[in-house]
Amino acid sequence: MQIYLIGFMGTGKTSTGKELAKLMKRELLDSDDLIVKQEGMSIPEIFYRSGESGFREIETEVFRKLSEESGEYVVSCGGGAPLRTENVSLMRKNGRIIRLTATANTVYNRVKGDTGRPLLQSDDPLRRIKELMAEREQAYTAAADITVETDKKTPEEVAAQILETLTK
Ligand code: S3P
Numbered sequence: 788m789q790i791y792l793i794g795f796m797g798t799g800k801t802s803t804g805k806e807l808a809k810l811m812k813r814e815l816l817d818s819d820d821l822i823v824k825q826e827g828m829s830i831p832e833i834f835y836r837s838g839e840s841g842f843r844e845i846e847t848e849v850f851r852k853l854s855e856e857s858g859e860y861v862v863s864c865g866g867g868a869p870l871r872t873e874n875v876s877l878m879r880k881n882g883r884i885i886r887l888t889a890t891a892n893t894v895y896n897r898v899k900g901d902t903g904r905p906l907l908q909s910d911d912p913l914r915r916i917k918e919l920m921a922e923r924e925q926a927y928t929a930a931a932d933i934t935v936e937t938d939k940k941t942p943e944e945v946a947a948q949i950l951e952t953l954t955k
Contacts, residue, residue: 789853789860789882790953793930795920796866796904797894798887799937799945804863806946817863821849834905843871850877867906869930870923878930885949886931891917893938 790807792800801817808815819830822845826833833842846868853862854877862882868874869884878884889897895913898904909915928934933952937945 789856789862789878790949791862791864791878791882791884792887793864793869793878793884794866794887794927795889795894795916795923796907797897797916798866798889799897799942800863800866800887802942803887803937803945803949804861806942807949808861810946810950811861813859813861815863816853816860818846818849818853818868819863819865821852822846822865825849830903831905839867839906843867847871847874847877850874854878854880856881867923869926875930883953884930884932886927886934887937887945888927888934889937891920894920 790811790813792804792807794800804815804817822833822842823829825848826845828836830842833845837845846865850868850873853860864878875884891913894916898907899912902908906919907915933949935945935948935952940948
């Protein structure tokens with residue numbers, strides 16, 4: 788059974804994933820890293836060359852491969868992964884889906900200045916975050932088996948809370 792961490796950019800999927808993987812004695816995989824490795828290009832480069840739709844095609848290929856993986860991993864998922872119901876079905880096939888949340892302000896503070904996220908390269912990133920969050924809310928809610936708020940919590944605290952919920 789895989790543990791898939793989903794949620795908006797900056798909700799702490801990677802940092803929480805590291806802690807959770809440690810606690811569960813598993814390896815951490817990251818869908819973005821798998822994409823970068825497979826394509827031999829950075830995320831901004833893929834968006835530049837193939838657009839968001841090209842990126843989403845590759846992302847689904849990666850989730851298909853993960854759904855066939857027999858090893859048990861903690862998987863940190865790119866923020867847009869749950870937007871395709873196909874990806875969510877692939878995750879459900881062999882995993883539990885944990886959604887991390889944070890307010891728009893928290894996300895903004897965590898990601899500001901970062902140039903690795905093409906969707907947030909805007910004159911008004913906070914506004915863009917709010918728009919995208921509102922657009923995506925339903926997809927995230929529909930995908931999640933478990934939801935954990937991350938505002939004012941350390942990745943260690945979030946990971947411990949996830950583990951507690953999983954083992955209940
Ligand atoms: C995206 C989130 C990013 C990355 C890409 C698109 C999104 O991952 O997959 O830039 O659509 O929310 P993180 O959530 O790890 O930043």
